[in-house]
Structures are given as structure tokens and as C-alpha cells.
Amino acid sequence: MSNMLEIRWHGRGGQGAKTASLLLAEAAFDTGKFIQGFPEYGPERMGAPITAYNRISDERCPIHSNIYEPDYVVVVDETLLDVVNVTAGLKETGAIVINTPKSPEEIKDKLNGYNGGVYTIDAREISMATLGRYFPNTPMLAAVVKVAKIMDDDTLVEAMEKSFHHKFANKPHVIAPNMEALKRSLTEVKAHE
Amino acid sequence: MSKKFEHDIIPAYTPWQETTPGGVIKESGNAHHFKTGDWRAMKPIWDPDKCKHCMMCYPVCPDSSIIIKDQKMTGIDYDHCKGCGVCVEACPFKAFDYVPEGEE
Amino acid sequence: MAIRDKLSGNEAVAVAMRQINPDVVAAFPITPSTEIPQYFSAFVANGQVDTEFVPVESEHSAMSACIGAGTAGARTMTATSANGLALMWEMLYIAASCKLPMVLSVVNRALSGPINIHNDHSDSMGARDSGWIQLYGENNQEAYDNAIMAVRIAEHADVQLPVMNCYDGFITSHAVENIELIEDDKVKAFVGQYKPSTYMLNSDEQIAVGPLAVPTHYFEHKRQQAESMRNSKEVIVEVAKAFKEISGREYGLFEAYKMEDAERAIVLIGSSVGTAKFVVDALREKGEKVGLIKVRVFRPFPAEELAQSLKGVKTVAILDKCDGFNAKGGPLFSETTSALFVNGYTPLAVNYIYGLGGRDVKTTDIEKVYSDLSEIVTANKVEDPYRYLGVVEA
Numbered sequence: 108m109s110n111m112l113e114i115r116w117h118g119r120g121g122q123g124a125k126t127a128s129l130l131l132a133e134a135a136f137d138t139g140k141f142i143q144g145f146p147e148y149g150p151e152r153m154g155a156p157i158t159a160y161n162r163i164s165d166e167r168c169p170i171h172s173n174i175y176e177p178d179y180v181v182v183v184d185e186t187l188l189d190v191v192n193v194t195a196g197l198k199e200t201g202a203i204v205i206n207t208p209k210s211p212e213e214i215k216d217k218l219n220g221y222n223g224g225v226y227t228i229d230a231r232e233i234s235m236a237t238l239g240r241y242f243p244n245t246p247m248l249a250a251v252v253k254v255a256k257i258m259d260d261d262t263l264v265e266a267m268e269k270s271f272h273h274k275f276a277n278k279p280h281v282i283a284p285n286m287e288a289l290k291r292s293l294t295e296v297k298a299h300e
Numbered sequence: 301m302s303k304k305f306e307h308d309i310i311p312a313y314t315p316w317q318e319t320t321p322g323g324v325i326k327e328s329g330n331a332h333h334f335k336t337g338d339w340r341a342m343k344p345i346w347d348p349d350k351c352k353h354c355m356m357c358y359p360v361c362p363d364s365s366i367i368i369k370d371q372k373m374t375g376i377d378y379d380h381c382k383g384c385g386v387c388v389e390a391c392p393f394k395a396f397d398y399v400p401e402g403e404e
Numbered sequence: 405m406a407i408r409d410k411l412s413g414n415e416a417v418a419v420a421m422r423q424i425n426p427d428v429v430a431a432f433p434i435t436p437s438t439e440i441p442q443y444f445s446a447f448v449a450n451g452q453v454d455t456e457f458v459p460v461e462s463e464h465s466a467m468s469a470c471i472g473a474g475t476a477g478a479r480t481m482t483a484t485s486a487n488g489l490a491l492m493w494e495m496l497y498i499a500a501s502c503k504l505p506m507v508l509s510v511v512n513r514a515l516s517g518p519i520n521i522h523n524d525h526s527d528s529m530g531a532r533d534s535g536w537i538q539l540y541g542e543n544n545q546e547a548y549d550n551a552i553m554a555v556r557i558a559e560h561a562d563v564q565l566p567v568m569n570c571y572d573g574f575i576t577s578h579a580v581e582n583i584e585l586i587e588d589d590k591v592k593a594f595v596g597q598y599k600p601s602t603y604m605l606n607s608d609e610q611i612a613v614g615p616l617a618v619p620t621h622y623f624e625h626k627r628q629q630a631e632s633m634r635n636s637k638e639v640i641v642e643v644a645k646a647f648k649e650i651s652g653r654e655y656g657l658f659e660a661y662k663m664e665d666a667e668r669a670i671v672l673i674g675s676s677v678g679t680a681k682f683v684v685d686a687l688r689e690k691g692e693k694v695g696l697i698k699v700r701v702f703r704p705f706p707a708e709e710l711a712q713s714l715k716g717v718k719t720v721a722i723l724d725k726c727d728g729f730n731a732k733g734g735p736l737f738s739e740t741t742s743a744l745f746v747n748g749y750t751p752l753a754v755n756y757i758y759g760l761g762g763r764d765v766k767t768t769d770i771e772k773v774y775s776d777l778s779e780i781v782t783a784n785k786v787e788d789p790y791r792y793l794g795v796v797e798a
Contacts, residue, residue, distance in 0.1 A: 142580070171765075172765055321601070322504070323621070
């Protein structure tokens with residue numbers, strides 16, 4: 108399946124990495140793709156490192172294992188770089204997207220000599236500025252969509268607007284700040300190729 | 301297909317093709333058709349002359365074999381009486397004889 | 405037109421249950437099946453179904469309540485996993501021997517101990533001889549489709565047996581994937597109305613169920629039960645044909661994938677089938693004659709058909725996602741080799757116990773099996789037929 112995109116998410120329990128992977132699956136689904144979105148379940152609790160996965164393809168993906176050689180890796184929490192081997196198996200033709208205020212050049216040392224694309228986004232700053240609370244998943248979702256060119260900006264914005272209206276039907280006041288976080292992230296993600 | 305049995309009692313060694321699905325019993329109260337009187341080794345014999353119709357025998361009979369008509373004791377249902385002798389013990393007037401089956 | 409959607413396996417089964425709108429659902433939550441009654445109870449609360457939802461205090465009670473409802477004449481469904489299924493155990497046999505059609509979604513999870521919430525098949529494989537029909541699904545689509553077909557199979561006049569709709573915990577139950585749903589009205593028409601021949605709430609025919617069967621009766625009842633299981637094979641195929649009419653999707657007793665000229669084959673069940681198909685495709689591209697068989701119906705066991713499908717292979721690996729602890733391989737291995745022997749075929753057979761307690765099954769694991777099979781073909785014998793795949797060895 109040459110057209111298949113595999114993404115691995117690293118986060119901490121409670122930060123919404125699983126939700127972000129499901130939102131990404133949903134957005135890609137809305138553009139007509141076949142998707143898989145699944146976390147690696149365990150007894151983990153708030154703060155424990157967790158992993159979630161996405162497969163996005165033009166035809167149904169038959170594989171039902173975890174992802175060992177992802178095209179892209181998303182790190183939702185910078186402190187995980189010291190704890191988890193986040194670049195394990197990551198293809199050099201792909202990229203890693205990290206939530207950090209640092210530049211890609213500054214963070215590169217911590218990536219075990221990874222030579223693929225390195226992108227950073229200050230999801231904490233964006234989240235605090237737009238939502239007033241620390242929910243990094245929306246900006247991280249936007250960043251990986253941008254980096255992996257999963258869909259164009261307008262399509263993502265449209266898909267997420269729809270999805271947030273459904274997801275936040277009971278708290279509509281958070282829709283606009285989430286959309287703002289999404290849009291900022293699309294423009295602010297920094298590259299080091 | 302299961303067949304229709306007399307009183308819906310499935311006889312012993314009924315072929316599997318003919319028995320009811322899941323052993324369902326298709327009639328309620330069919331214990332009446334099961335003649336437990338066959339099991340009797342001892343037999344109570346009622347003496348109407350000694351009986352005062354006090355009804356002490358009626359509630360203790362485990363097989364509902366004391367036959368009552370118009371509030372009077374009228375006899376024993378030997379189709380179902382297993383000969384347990386509880387009525388014999390319960391009777392304050394010694395109105396039951398208790399003899400081996402076949403020797404009455 | 406089918407409805408394109410994206411759902412987890414559990415969501416999909418809950419949707420199927422909403423569409424079926426059973427009379428009674430009695431359930432007790434246990435991971436990873438919990439979401440089924442959770443979503444379904446929301447459908448009940450929202451008035452989307454008119455099911456009597458019975459929240460009970462244990463799985464034993466859940467199955468007991470389902471049996472009670474079934475004898476009363478209700479279309480009945482429930483769900484469970486692992487230790488929940490184990491707690492239902494004695495009632496499973498009673499549901500089957502009373503010949504009560506009902507559908508139990510078993511979200512496969514390793515049976516403790518050690519305690520583990522992840523996927524393998526030790527729970528439902530342990531219940532394989534309880535008298536229930538067992539269907540196994542590969543993904544969310546099959547879990548949904550099987551849930552719908554299970555109703556028709558269970559209630560068929562020649563069957564009248566309960567059905568387990570088994571699919572893999574987390575891997576299938578919690579992963580969100582594309583799915584094609586069938587319109588509500590089509591599902592409702594497909595399952596129709598349940599018309600039991602005898603039922604306790606029928607005031608015109610009073611019945612007693614589950615009576616004592618003494619030695620003069622018991623054996624005949626079990627023989628009759630076995631006949632229903634035999635009959636079910638044909639019914640399962642018949643129902644699949646009818647299902648194709650409304651869904652376009654094809655189902656059989658098992659799926660033979662690229663088996664026509666296969667020399668090396670594997671036989672397996674559940675979510676790893678897709679992973680194995682991916683490997684088969686890759687090996688086929690290299691010109692290797694490999695194929696696989698996905699067993700969908702484990703009870704009744706499709707012995708003759710399976711043997712026919714395997715008769716041309718030189719060697720076959722049978723993969724069990726649970727250990728049999730007879731020290732001679734897992735249950736799928738025992739039954740497949742028995743089917744081959746009885747039908748007079750003797751390919752070189754080897755067993756692999758794999759994926760226990762959620763051990764991830766990778767494409768490289770499946771590649772290893774096919775490569776081992778090549779060695780077996782070369783050696784023309786099997787040195788060690790009872791193997792483990794993916795276990796850490798010293």
C-alpha cells in the first residue's frame with residue numbers, strides 16, 4: 108500500500124493525544140480517505156507516556172498491528188524526548204513534529220541523530236493564548252496535517268469546524284477558541300528540513 | 301419435529317428426533333398425569349367410621365392425595381399417594397391403618 | 405445506498421443492536437466490551453429503541469436474565485469479555501440446552517490470570533463446547549455484519565441456538581475505522597420479527613422450560629441439540645447469501661484467500677488476518693505460492709470444507725490465539741488437523757500459539773511463519789509441530 112501514511116503520536120495521559128489521533132482520523136475520513144485511529148491501551152493514568160496511531164490511505168488498510176516504521180511522529184509533550192525513544196523506526200523521508208517553544212535546530216540534539224524533517228510548534232503558548240488552558244492537541248493536530256500534507260488548510264478548517272460543532276455541542280463557547288488555535292498552528296509551525 | 305405426547309409427558313427413551321425442543325413441557329399441571337402411586341410400598345387405609353373430618357391429614361400430605369368434597373374427607377387418591385404415612389401420624393383419631401402394599 | 409461512516413467495533417455493534425431493536429438487553433460491564441451496553445443504554449434513554457434494558461449485578465445474572473427473557477419469548481442480546489464470560493459459564497450451557505436464540509457479543513480478551521485486559525481468544529475458545537454457535541469477525545465491519553446475521557441464524561427454525569459474535573478486544577473493539585452501515589429499515593426487514601414456536605408468555609399454551617432430564621431423557625436432548633448445531637452450518641451459509649443481497653458483502657464459513665494454487669498456507673482467526681493478507685500479497689508479488697484461510701465460523705466447525713480447501717497445500721501453519729494447555733497445540737490446530745485426518749489429507753501441519761494477552765502481531769511475525777513453512781517444505785517433515793510465535797525466549 109504505497110499511498111499509506113502512518114503516524115505515531117506520543118503524549119502523556121490526559122493531554123488528548125488519543126483524542127487528537129481520533130480527530131485526525133475523522134478529518135481524513137471527511138476527505139474520503141480510509142482511516143485507522145487507535146491508541147495503545149494500557150493501565151496508564153494521567154501523566155503516563157501513551158502512544159496512539161493513525162493510518163490514512165486510499166483503500167482499506169488490512170494491517171492491524173501497531174506502527175513500527177511511521178512516516179510521521181507527533182510529540183505532544185516535549186519532556187517525553189528524555190523518556191521515550193520517539194524517533195524509533197521513524198522514516199527519514201518523513202518528519203517529527205514536536206510541541207516546544209524551541210526551534211527545530213535547538214531540539215535536534217535530542218533526536219538520536221534523526222536526519223529527517225524536524226518541525227516545532229509552541230502548542231502550549233497557542234493553547235494558553237486561545238483557550239486560556241493547556242490543551243495541546245488541537246494545535247498539534249493542525250501542525251501534523253500541515254507537515255504531512257494530509258489535506259490543505261481550508262479543508263482541515265472546514266472539517267474541524269464541523270467536528271467541533273458535533274463534539275462540543277454542549278459547550279459551544281469553546282469552538283471559536285479551538286478554531287483559532289487550529290489556524291494559528293497552521294501558520295506558526297516551524298520547519299528544519 | 302417433536303410429536304404430540306399423551307398429556308405432554310415425554311416417555312422414557314423417546315427418540316431424539318421426536319422429543320420436544322430443549323425438553324420443553326407443553327402443558328402446565330401435568331404432574332397429575334404422573335402416577336406416583338406406583339412407588340408405594342406401604343399403604344394408608346382410611347376408616348370413615350373413626351374420621352371426624354378435622355382436616356389434620358389434608359395439609360400434611362405431600363402429594364395432595366387426601367380427597368375433600370364439601371368440607372368432608374372422602375378418601376385417598378391412590379394414583380398419587382406414595383404411602384409416606386404422614387397422614388397416619390398426623391391423624392388424632394387413628395382413622396388410618398398403615399399396611400404393606402397388597403396386604404390390605 | 406450504504407452509509408459510509410467511521411466507527412470503532414463496539415460502536416458498530418451498538419449501532420447494529422439499535423437497528424435490530426431487541427426486546428431485552430441484560431448486561432454487566434467489563435473491559436473491553438463495556439462500551440456496547442454503554443452506547444446501547446444511551447439509545448434506550450434517548451428512546452431510539454424500545455428495548456427493556458436490565459442492568460444486573462454480575463455476568464452470571466446477565467446471562468440468567470437473558471435466559472429468562474428468552475424463555476418468555478423475547479429477542480435478547482448481551483455482551484461481555486474474558487472473566488465476564490467465565491462467570492456466565494454455567495448459564496451458557498443452559499441457554500444452549502434450552503435452545504434459546506440470543507446473541508452475545510464476545511469482545512475477546514485474555515482470560516486471567518495473570519490479569520490482563522488485552523486481546524487473545526482464550527475466553528471464547530474456552531466456551532467453544534458450551535453449545536453456542538461462534539462467529540469470529542476480523543474488523544469493525546465484520547463485527548457489525550455478524551451481529552446482524554447472528555439474529556437470523558439463531559432464530560432459524562432448524563437452529564434455535566444462541567450465537568456468540570466474537571471479535572478482538574481493543575484491536576477491533578476500540579480502533580476507529582471506516583465502515584459501511586446498512587440503512588435501519590433494511591436491517592429491520594432483514595432480521596424480521598422474532599416468532600418463537602413456544603414461549604412462556606403465550607397464554608394459549610402454557611409451558612415449562614429447563615426441566616430435569618433423567619438418564620432416560622438427557623442423552624436424547626443432547627443429541628437433538630447437536631443436530632441443531634449440525635443444521636446451523638447450512639443456515640449460516642443461507643443467511644450469508646441473504647445478507648449479500650442487502651449489503652453486497654460476501655460471507656462463508658471461512659474465507660480462502662489466494663488458496664487456489666497455494667503450496668504454503670496459514671489458518672487463523674480474527675484481526676491478525678488482515679495483517680496476514682498484507683503479507684500474502686507481498687509474497688505473491690515475489691511469486692511465492694502462499695495463501696491463507698480465515699476461519700469465521702468456529703462452531704459448528706466446518707471440517708469437511710476446510711479440509712477440501714487445504715487438500716492441495718504441501719504445508720499448513722495453524723495459528724491459535726490461545727494455548728490449549730494439552731501440551732499439543734491450540735484448539736484450532738487440534739480441530740483442523742482432525743478435519744484433515746478424517747478427510748484423508750495429510751499436509752505437513754504445524755501449530756503456532758501467538759498474540760497472547762495483547763502481544764502485538766506484526767507483519768514480520770507472519771513473514772516468519774511463511775519462511776518457516778518454506779523450511780518445512782524443503783525438509784519434507786515437521787521437527788517440532790507445537791511452536792510459539794512472538795514469545796520472548798532466553
